[in-house]
Amino acid sequence: MIRFLQISDLHFLCCNDSDDEYSQLRVRFEEDLRCLKEKVGAIPYLLICGDIANKGQKIEFEAAMNYINELCDILNVDGQKPNVFVVPGNHDIDRTPYKHTRDHLRSKLLSFKDGQNDYFMQEIRKFEPDTLKILYLPLQAYTKFADDYSSNDELTEELNLKKNFSELKDKNLYWKRSIGKIENYTINIIGLNSTLACDGKEREKNDTSKGEHSLFLPFMSYNVVTRNNEVNISMIHHPLNWLGNEEKVQKIFDDRFKIQFYGHMHKQSSRSDTAIKIYSGALQPPSGEDDYPPVYNYIEVDIKDSRLLVTINSRKWDGSKFVKYDDECKSYSLSLVKENLWNTEDKEDAQKVLPIESTPIPTHEIIQLFRIQTPVVKKNIIKEMLPEISDLQIASHLLELNFLSAIRATNRFTELYNKLIKK
Numbered sequence: 001m002i003r004f005l006q007i008s009d010l011h012f013l014c015c016n017d018s019d020d021e022y023s024q025l026r027v028r029f030e031e032d033l034r035c036l037k038e039k040v041g042a043i044p045y046l047l048i049c050g051d052i053a054n055k056g057q058k059i060e061f062e063a064a065m066n067y068i069n070e071l072c073d074i075l076n077v078d079g080q081k082p083n084v085f086v087v088p089g090n091h092d093i094d095r096t097p098y099k100h101t102r103d104h105l106r107s108k109l110l111s112f113k114d115g116q117n118d119y120f121m122q123e124i125r126k127f128e129p130d131t132l133k134i135l136y137l138p139l140q141a142y143t144k145f146a147d148d149y150s151s152n153d154e155l156t157e158e159l160n161l162k163k164n165f166s167e168l169k170d171k172n173l174y175w176k177r178s179i180g181k182i183e184n185y186t187i188n189i190i191g192l193n194s195t196l197a198c199d200g201k202e203r204e205k206n207d208t209s210k211g212e213h214s215l216f217l218p219f220m221s222y223n224v225v226t227r228n229n230e231v232n233i234s235m236i237h238h239p240l241n242w243l244g245n246e247e248k249v250q251k252i253f254d255d256r257f258k259i260q261f262y263g264h265m266h267k268q269s270s271r272s273d274t275a276i277k278i279y280s281g282a283l284q285p286p287s288g289e290d291d292y293p294p295v296y297n298y299i300e301v302d303i304k305d306s307r308l309l310v311t312i313n314s315r316k317w318d319g320s321k322f323v324k325y326d327d328e329c330k331s332y333s334l335s336l337v338k339e340n341l342w343n344t345e346d347k348e349d350a351q352k353v354l355p356i357e358s359t360p361i362p363t364h365e366i367i368q369l370f371r372i373q374t375p376v377v378k379k380n381i382i383k384e385m386l387p388e389i390s391d392l393q394i395a396s397h398l399l400e401l402n403f404l405s406a407i408r409a410t411n412r413f414t415e416l417y418n419k420l421i422k423k
Contacts, residue, residue: 001300001302002044002045003040003042003044003045003299003301004047004298004300004301005075005297005298006048006049006261006297006299007047007048007049007280007296007297008051008261008263008264008280008282008283009091009264009282009284010282010283011051011053011054011282012052012061012064012284013054014057021287022294025317028317028321028322029296032315032321037075037077041077042075042078042080044082045082045084045179045189046068046071046085047235048085048086048087049089049235049261049263050086050087050088050090050091050092050236050237050238051092051282052088052092052142053091054091055094055095056093056094056141057141058144064145072084085149085177085189085191086235087235088139088142088146088237089195089237089263089264090198090237090238090264092139092195093195094139094140096138097137097140098134101134102135105131105134109121109197110216110244118218122220125155125169126169129159129167129168132159132168139156139195143156143157144161150175151175151191152175153172153173153174153175153191154173155168155171156193173192173220174191174193174222176188176189182301184229185230187230187231187301188231188233189232189235190224190233190234190235191236192221192236193221196215197214214243214244215242216244217240217249222252222256224256228336228338231303231308233258234253234257234260234261235261236260236261236262236263253275254274254275258276259275259276259278259301259308260276260278262279262280263279263282266286267279268280268316272332276308276332278299278312280295281293281296281297293325295314295316295317295325296315297312297314298313298315299311299313300313307334308332308333308336310334311330312330314329316328360414360417363413366420369417369420370404371400373420378396382400382403384419385407385412385415385419386406389402389403
């Protein structure tokens with residue numbers, strides 16, 4: 001079993017405790033963690049899903065780091081402090097550097113269709129690294145903060161921590177950390193950056209159907225090769241419904257990341273379908289969000305008999321202390337066994353009972369007879385026998401191959417032969 005403490009949306013400001021509406025909450029949070037440690041023992045990992053700062057300023061990250069270090073001291077067991085992993089959120093970027101240039105780049109990234117924005121990112125990564133640096137510069141203070149927790153992808157690290165960066169074409173846009181094995185499965189944590197196209201209005205309106213405030217997540221940042229003996233845990237700030245191409249990205253996520261952590265929405269929820277998805281509540285939500293209580297999660301992950309078991313123990317702030325969040329304390333189970341498609345296909349083929357057709361001549365001779373016809377004759381036969389494919393806008397040889405495959409699958413060779421001898 002692997003244990004996690006998981007929080008999100010800290011929104012750290014720099015102010016005196018007397019001015020800080022969450023100063024008391026943080027004290028009670030620490031006290032609650034001491035009780036948790038007494039009950040369960042060591043918690044090796046602390047996951048923070050973005051919006052650590054409020055405006056991406058260095059001083060905010062310093063305040064956040066001091067508090068995170070206090071949490072690690074509390075969770076210390078026999079000299080072992082938890083490993084901390086972080087990803088950036090929209091409040092972790094400094095929006096001032098190259099603002100106008102970045103606004104144009106953002107608009108361009110979101111206006112591309114059919115993967116052209118990914119092609120654009122690939123090209124500037126290879127040939128125009130200075131342009132790429134402008135996109136990543138708002139994360140400079142965050143990058144220095146995340147470096148202490150080994151939570152920077154290679155590209156961000158190269159652009160923001162090195163004065164003279166080298167070639168970028170081979171640099172990853174995600175970070176990956178292997179944290180051990182359960183049964184025969186390697187457990188990996190993958191961190192992704194969803195902030196490149198943030199426009200500063202992410203909480204005003206989520207209307208991606210009209211392209212408003214939608215985000216762009218480069219394919220290179222989630223194209224993580226995954227094997228059957230791996231369980232990948234993704235960390236990303238924005239839920240995927242903030243992306244313009246949500247459906248495509250979600251399908252890939254569900255295949256490659258069996259546990260998915262999100263932040264940003266400030267309201268705790270979780271669900272399971274082909275993957276287990278945890279939408280983290282905010283530890284320190286902005287003022288005025290009374291409907292969203294501050295939340296943190298203690299999570300246990302285990303694997304038994306190739307089933308992934310995830311237990312979420314959620315705690316919420318009731319105004320004076322942290323209490324059990326009954327509605328959000330949930331357990332999920334997910335099979336990790338991959339179906340043997342070869343066996344499945346064999347069974348499906350065996351179940352197909354096709355009539356045995358007695359053809360006038362061998363079928364391979366009928367096929368050859370069809371192939372030697374003129375293009376006009378072949379086109380007319382295809383239109384007569386399979387009108388549904390006759391208008392496909394594909395090359396003629398591909399159309400013929402599709403036609404013959406369909407004839408073979410439905411045993412219509414005698415019908416084809418009769419049409420050929422009449423031509």
